[in-house]
Amino acid sequence: MKPIWIVDDDPSIRFVLEKALARENLPTRSFTNPREVLDALADVDPGDATRQPPQVLVSDIRMPGGSGLQLLEQVRAQQPGLPVIIMTAYSDLDSAVSAFQRGAFEYLAKPFDLPKAVELIRRAVEESQREEIIEDQAPLNAEMLGQAPAMQDVFRAIGRLSQSQVTVLITGESGSGKELVARALHKHSPVAGGPFVAINTAAIPKDLLESELFGHERGAFTGAQTQRRGRFEQADGGTLFLDEIGDMPFDLQTRLLRVLSDGHFYRVGGHAPVKAQVRVIAATHQDLEQRVREGGFREDLFHRLNVIRLRLPALRERREDVRMLARHFLQQSARQLGVEPKRIAESALQRLEAFSFPGNVRQLENICHWLTVMAPAQQISVKDLPPEVLQAPAIATAAPQAVGEPGSFAPEREDAPADSFVPRAGPGLPAAPQGADAEPPAAAAALPTWEPLLNVQARQLLENGQADVWDVLTRRFESHLIRTALQVTHGRRMEAAQRLGIGRNTITRKIQELGLEAGEEH
Known part of the structure; x- marks a missing residue:
């Protein structure tokens, strides 16, 4: 993982953050003034372990030899996707808010609560890693975007029709x-x-x-x-x-x-x-x-x-594409308007994923254009979403449908890659059904809730004198969550962690602790 860069002329601040982040297995690199940071940025080399670019930049506002706000502008010009956290004394909150609106990921008021500071930095790390995934998966000049199986069917159909004029x-x-x-x-x-x-x-x-x-x-x-x-x-x-x-x-x-x-x-x-x-x-x-x-x-x-029929799925049938499309449209709107692209918080993405999108991809594109103009801060939160999203009830995910219909072109669905990480069933934990036996999400949503079953299981264990009920049930709960997330993401750990709302280090540690079978990840 790339290091977190810390910029502060106060050695005690640097020391405290370095030690706290080291306990979280987060590497750091420290600087005393903005000039050192800019020199280091000019010398980065991703292939050299000692010259890695930053994953996150944490900077004080007031330092000898330069301002953190000026550093923010210069860094954002060189690396637009880099999350920057501004540290400030309470008397500088106005400056911090101004920096936040001009592109800072968040501000951290001094004196700060150390666990909260670490949590904020971890959130910035996860946001940075999510952006890296999106950049890898979605080229800016792509004709069409979509990872959902139904869209992959459409892409395959276009490829198979490429030699035909039918x-x-x-x-x-x-x-x-x-x-x-x-x-x-x-x-x-x-x-x-x-x-x-x-x-x-x-x-x-x-x-x-x-x-x-x-x-x-x-x-x-x-x-x-x-x-x-x-x-x-x-x-x-x-x-x-x-x-x-x-x-x-x-x-x-x-x-x-x-x-x-x-x-x-x-x-x-x-x-x-x-x-x-x-x-x-x-x-x-x-x-x-x-x-x-x-x-x-x-x-x-x-x-x-x-002669040949292709059915395009509605956006609510390819909900897993919403976050990729949203980030793509935010980038696109920013280029059209000549402004810096806005980031979107995980909670806002989840709200968009739960929206029914009666206007489909065109409606999502319009929403992203609206957010680029109307959202007040550089990071879009749930409260910034337009009224039609905030006022709409969340709906259950619909089961995706295949492209083919009776009499239509229906290319076969490819299986998950052989080198994906698909966990095995643990003791007492049957693996989720797959393939033809898999239950569609819409059907799953109609089943009774699991809490009453948990109450029954907990009562049985407690009445039988089980000493470690908390650990037993927690392990089973976490195992099910992680296994299901990895099956949905075809073994991609970082994406699974992102969807669960936890860090990559956390999911790796949990896989090891829970004894889930490891495999090569993408």
Whole structure:
């Protein structure tokens, strides 16, 4: 682990923090003034154990030879993701609050309570490690983000369709990212060098939609003063994305069916057939089978479009992606606005994960943009979240659904990597079911609570004269928690610790103490 850097001209402060952190197995490196810190930052080398960059910086405000606030600005310019804790006397609280608003992780008022100071530093360490995980997992220029199994299915489907120009129907709720998938299908296809043309059939009035799709000849109707190429011609040699196809007027569906059948169409007011080589990708949030039964959508057109179907999961079905997406959107909003990216506290992330997101990924993106502008401090807390999140009741996690549906493209789900750490069952502790026998989270949420069973177990042990009831039940409780977290994260200890709200050192120590089977972690 990288060291915590301590900057203070008072040797007693440095000594106390060094000793307290050493007891927590947290390495430290101390400095007496800001100049020494800046020189050390210029000389860091991650490959050299003696020149490691800091995991966290703890700095006093008032020091000879420089101000902690100036140091904060210079350090944040060089390492934007580095948590900085500002130490200050009570008389400097105004300065500390100002520093906090300009990017400090937190401030620590002197004289401070040592255990609270250590706990604050540990929280900063865990936040720094979480940010490192996100940076490793989510490249800034990624087309799409998602670690949930349902999204991994979508990614695999895009890869398998990369050599094909087959018609694809994308289904999913509004805001779930259907156009992003369409663009990815185009980018990774044989016609990637051609144009990508998108049209929302629900956003254009019925009287204009035909002309938008197929073009018109001069004089075809009032106002048609010149010939106009429609979207099909514009997309020649590339991809045409028909969004919200379920809202297309019924009479236009007949014309679209003919174009899909033979590639020929007529401009409005035209008499000569026009041919265009176009790959069609359609999308809808509606149930097209139901629309067919109701007579609002042509069955033959449905079957023509439904060659390959990809279903995008709603965000509430891929809840494990919320924190990655939130951090990505906060970074994105900061770049767009030209400000420093804000961090988001674990408690705020958990609140977002419990939100139903009726607007899906688009709504999360808008929330992150709102937070970048409106959150008063550099770290976003629960109270900073918008009213629609704070006022909504938390909902149980829904069981993820596979991409494939009847008649759709359904790539197989890959198993967890062989080198993941999946713990074994301990004595008296059956392993959680996996695979086909695993109970979906939604079903688990409906089971009776576990507290009455705990009462029964505790009473039995106590009445039988068991001497160490506390230790026995605590070990079993912790074993279940850690085992389940590691199964959910496919053996990734740091991510499991993050989700449980404990430190990486803590989960490693507990695995050893509880006798859980160790394995290689990611």
